[in-house]
Amino acid sequence: MAPKNPPAVLPHALHVPGVNKLAGKRIILASNSPSRKEILRTFGLSPEIVPSSFAEDLSPSSFEDIHEYPVATATHKAVEVYERLVRADPENGPDLVIGADTVVLTHAQPVSSDIAYSELPSMRQELLEKPINKADNLRMLLDLNGSVCEVVTGVSLVFPILTAPGYDIRSIEERTLVYFTDSKPSTLEAYVDSGEGLDRAGGFAVQGLGGLLIRKFEGDYHNVVGFPAASFFRFLDLLVEEDDDFLEV
Numbered sequence: 001m002a003p004k005n006p007p008a009v010l011p012h013a014l015h016v017p018g019v020n021k022l023a024g025k026r027i028i029l030a031s032n033s034p035s036r037k038e039i040l041r042t043f044g045l046s047p048e049i050v051p052s053s054f055a056e057d058l059s060p061s062s063f064e065d066i067h068e069y070p071v072a073t074a075t076h077k078a079v080e081v082y083e084r085l086v087r088a089d090p091e092n093g094p095d096l097v098i099g100a101d102t103v104v105l106t107h108a109q110p111v112s113s114d115i116a117y118s119e120l121p122s123m124r125q126e127l128l129e130k131p132i133n134k135a136d137n138l139r140m141l142l143d144l145n146g147s148v149c150e151v152v153t154g155v156s157l158v159f160p161i162l163t164a165p166g167y168d169i170r171s172i173e174e175r176t177l178v179y180f181t182d183s184k185p186s187t188l189e190a191y192v193d194s195g196e197g198l199d200r201a202g203g204f205a206v207q208g209l210g211g212l213l214i215r216k217f218e219g220d221y222h223n224v225v226g227f228p229a230a231s232f233f234r235f236l237d238l239l240v241e242e243d244d245d246f247l248e249v
Contacts, residue, residue: 005092006048013044018236021247025095030081035207035226036100043229047098050085052077056101060127066105069127071154071171073101078158082167095247097158102226104128104202107150107177125150128202138192140203141213146182149202150175151224155232157239160249172235174228176219178206183213 008027013019022045029036032051040047054076060069078099086093105125128149131137156171196210197203204210206217207225222229239246 006046008045008047010041010044010046016233016237017240018233018238019044021236021240022096025247026092028081028085028094028097030077030097030099033100033226039222039225039227039229043233048094050081050097052080052099053084054080066125066127067152067173067175069154070101070103070152071156071173074099074154075156075158075169075171077101078156079167079169082158086166093160095159098232099156099158100153100227102151102153102201102223105150105152107148130201131198131203134192134195134198137197137203138188141183141188141192141197142185144180144202144204145188145213146180148177148179150177151202152176153223153226153228155228155235157235159247162249170235170239172228172231174220174223174231176217176221176223178217178224179215180213181215187212 005026007023008025009019009023027045027047028050029040029047030050030052032049037049054073056073056077058069058072058076060066063069063072076099078097081099082094082097085097105127107125128140131140152173152175154171154173156169158167158169160166161168191197191204191209191213194209196205196208200210204213206214206221217224220228220230223231
């Protein structure tokens with residue numbers, strides 16, 4: 001007899017089709033990110049936490065469109081966890097594994113908040129990694145000061161199906177523009193000294209002290225923190241609408 005899984009859907013969750021489909025299912029978050037866990041709990045979902053062991057060694061330059069990079073990484077994370085759990089306990093495999101990866105990219109400065117992505121000046125976007133030290137963190141923030149960057153999260157869902165290879169993968173990506181206020185150098189130096197940005201892509205954390213450096217967002221704030229909740233739950237609704245047998249294997 002398969003062990004009873006803890007309930008993934010919390011009492012305060014909205015009773016919408018995608019969430020209702022998760023009731024009684026074994027839902028896994030392939031991430032150890034406290035921010036992603038907290039965002040999901042806020043909206044009524046409490047998945048099991050099983051961090052992925054995927055090396056995250058994909059080369060960004062191998063993608064024609066850099067926005068495909070976090071989606072591919074999220075997919076590898078989710079597949080690795082799904083396959084590992086099925087091998088460990090074939091009778092109690094996951095019903096859904098959620099993988100996510102968030103990156104920060106350089107971005108052209110829009111001339112208007114109403115301008116569409118497709119109308120922005122063409123430029124090669126670069127990946128902003130975690131700073132290697134405080135001096136590097138300060139350099140990053142000076143470059144971003146008074147400017148804008150793009151935060152992209154790829155989310156991949158892996159779930160069982162009856163045909164080979166035994167699972168399906170569906171993915172989305174979410175993009176948010178982050179506008180930085182024109183901070184004084186002393187403010188940037190004080191933020192760097194706090195150490196908060198050293199373990200963050202782009203060198204800042206909007207949900208912490210780094211919020212003082214931000215003027216506004218265009219898009220989903222939760223996406224910048226690490227998980228695009230609104231798009232994720234809409235995506236679940238869409239999958240239920242498209243396939244009555246979604247998560248019923």
